[in-house]
Amino acid sequence: MREAHRLVLKQVAIGDLQPVDLGIRPGEIVCLSGQSGVGKSRLLRAIVDLEPHRGEVTLGDTASEKLPAHQWRQRVMLVPAESAWWEETVGAHFPEDSAIPEALGLPADCMHWPVTRLSSGEKQRLALVRALARDPRALLLDEPTANLDEETTEQVEHWLQKEIQDRQIPVLWIAHAQGQIQRVAQRHFHIDDGGQLREHPL
Secondary structure (H helix, E strand, C coil): CCCCCCEEEEEEECCCCCCEEEEECCCCEEEEEECCCCCHHHHHHHHCCCCCCEEEEEECCEEHHHCCHHHHHHHEEEECCCCCCCCCECHHHCCCCCCCCHHHCCCHHHHHCEHHHCCHHHHHHHHHHHHHHCCCCEEEEECCCCCCCHHHHHHHHHHHHHHHHHHCCCEEEECCCHHHHHHHCCEEEEECCCCCEEEECC
């Protein structure tokens, strides 16, 4: 089994967000909440070097600035709220022999579907499978179940939690629903209207 590492943010700041110091252990899910516009998604984008920012991000002993951006994003993978699909069929976005977990409630033949057939909820679930198929060392999730009903949301949560534990991936997960935060998070941080990150009890 490969070695697992902590994801560490040191004085990371972007826009109006105050500098963030945060360490996430292997296999730990840290949830992040806050009103729209306070910088949650921008923080995730800063961690993967998609936006200029201040501070340092490390995974184990490796700092993001020491790797080419594409290599860093393979290790620390962002699953955005709206995933990109650039090929005509679903399967063309996946490594060969990728399988769809039954727990996600998607038919096995969805790999052969045209992307245009996918609903927003199907795209969200498939984007998670696609990310994990690339064996990331850390995972950043931007409201990964926002377009799912309650039953499917909890199915996806259970599947994700098992994958995260089995792979010992540190995870930063943007979530709004208090119920979800209580179900999946080991710790919860909230960004207030002043751009300050504060830990909230679960």
